[in-house]
Amino acid sequence: MESLRDIRQNIKAVKSTQQIMQTMKMISNARIRKAQDAMTAARPFAKKMLEMVDDLKQDILAMPQPDDGTENPAGRFFVNRTGNPSKIGLLVITGDKGLAGSFNAVLLRAALQFLKKHQDKQITLFAVGKKGRDFFARLKMPNLRVAYESVGIFPKVSYAHAELLGEAVMKAFFEEKLGSVTLIYNDFKSLASQNLVEQKILPFNFEQGQNKREESDFEFEPGVKEIFNILVPRLFKANMYRILLESQAANLAATMNAMDAASKNAGEIVSALGVKLNKVRQAGITNEILDIVNGANALNG
Numbered sequence: 001m002e003s004l005r006d007i008r009q010n011i012k013a014v015k016s017t018q019q020i021m022q023t024m025k026m027i028s029n030a031r032i033r034k035a036q037d038a039m040t041a042a043r044p045f046a047k048k049m050l051e052m053v054d055d056l057k058q059d060i061l062a063m064p065q066p067d068d069g070t071e072n073p074a075g076r077f078f079v080n081r082t083g084n085p086s087k088i089g090l091l092v093i094t095g096d097k098g099l100a101g102s103f104n105a106v107l108l109r110a111a112l113q114f115l116k117k118h119q120d121k122q123i124t125l126f127a128v129g130k131k132g133r134d135f136f137a138r139l140k141m142p143n144l145r146v147a148y149e150s151v152g153i154f155p156k157v158s159y160a161h162a163e164l165l166g167e168a169v170m171k172a173f174f175e176e177k178l179g180s181v182t183l184i185y186n187d188f189k190s191l192a193s194q195n196l197v198e199q200k201i202l203p204f205n206f207e208q209g210q211n212k213r214e215e216s217d218f219e220f221e222p223g224v225k226e227i228f229n230i231l232v233p234r235l236f237k238a239n240m241y242r243i244l245l246e247s248q249a250a251n252l253a254a255t256m257n258a259m260d261a262a263s264k265n266a267g268e269i270v271s272a273l274g275v276k277l278n279k280v281r282q283a284g285i286t287n288e289i290l291d292i293v294n295g296a297n298a299l300n301g
Contacts, residue, residue, distance in 0.1 A: 004284070007277045011270055018266035024099065025259035031155050032191070032252040038157075039188060039245040046242040049235045053204075077232050080203045082177060087122045089147075089172060089181035090114060091165075091201070092136075093244065094129035095251040096154050101261075103186060103254035104131040106196055110184050111136075114198070119143060124172050126181075128165065128244070129154070147172050157248050162241035169240075170233060173202050185243060186250040192257065194250040201239070 002010075057078050076082065092111045094104045108131070115123065123144050127133045130151040136144070148168035153161045173181055181202040186194040 002276075002280065004277065004280055007273055007280060011273045011277070014266050014269050014273065018263055018270070021259045021263040021266060025256055025263060028252045028256035028259065032249060032256060035155060035245065035249040035252055036188075039242070039249045042238075042242045042245050046235075046238045049238050053232060053235050057204075076174065077202065077204050077236070080179065083173075083179040084177050085179040086120075087124070087176060087178050088118060089124045089126065089169065089178045089202070091126040091169060091181060091183045091185075092128070092132045093183075093185035093247045094127075094132035094135075095255075096130040096152055097255075098131065099258060099262075100251055100254040101258035103194065103251055103258075104129075107184060107186060108132065108135050110196060110198060114182065114184065115139075115141065115144065124176060124178060126165065126169055126172075128247075153244075154248050155252060157241075157244045159237075159241050162244055163237050165244070166233070166237035166240045169202070170236060178202070183243065185247045186254075188246045188249040188253065191253045194254060201236075 090111065092107060094107050098104065111132070119141070121143065123141075124147045125136060125144055126148045127136055127146060128150045133146075133149045133151055136146060148165070150161060150165060169181055172178060180200050182198065183201045184196075184198045187197045189195045
């Protein structure tokens with residue numbers, strides 16, 4: 001049986017851990033409000049940019065192809081005719097730290113399933129988050145190549161991070177002639193839950209768009225090509241910024257929930273140890289009383 005000293009040390013250790021968990025919960029709770037505000041502010045801009053490009057995409061698809069036989073770069077954002085189907089890209093956004101419940105495990109499990117499903121293809125990887133970077137570094141897959149990694153950006157994501165990420169993805173997509181790029185991340189649904197998302201981000205997929213016009217009646221100045229070569233990459237980077245903010249808010253929410261649950265569990269352990277401490281103390285007192293009574297009886301006998 002454990003001694004009173006051992007039980008008291010266990011209680012002290014659990015209470016110390018509980019305080020750390022409560023502190024992490026409060027920090028996440030304070031940060032998630034700011035993250036939610038940034039995420040909410042970024043959504044309308046990204047949505048309107050998406051609607052505008054969706055509305056005008058037929059104009060760029062109708063543009064004449066270059067005389068040298070190459071494809072209009074902006075057009076590849078929508079229809080990738082020159083990409084190699086055997087070469088694909090994968091963008092995975094995880095957290096930089098653990099203690100977030102199943103947040104990272106769900107993402108890495110989905111990424112691993114994707115890699116197994118496409119093990120016959122050459123995969124160019126873009127890893128955001130230390131957990132994902134470290135996980136993929138341990139994998140020994142000859143068909144997997146890490147083209148870009150970004151760690152330590154959470155929970156202070158800025159548009160500069162999205163711009164660097166967007167540039168890296170677009171550069172690999174065009175220069176390496178990737179057939180497609182798939183994104184895996186956790187979307188912020190509510191403070192209580194996150195939604196795993198696996199979607200193709202290049203080429204753009206507007207299947208759910210409501211615009212059905214074949215061509216617009218807009219006049220472009222200085223020209224369609226010049227405008228779209230600026231507008232479409234900006235749309236992609238704006239969408240990357242929104243996705244990073246969504247993932248950041250989801251990570252903070254998962255951390256807050258995990259620390260709340262862990263703090264409650266620690267409290268239950270402390271209560272159980274307190275009961276155990278009392279039982280051991282009472283047993284010790286009972287044994288001492290019995291020793292005194294037995295000694296008295298021996299003297300009287």
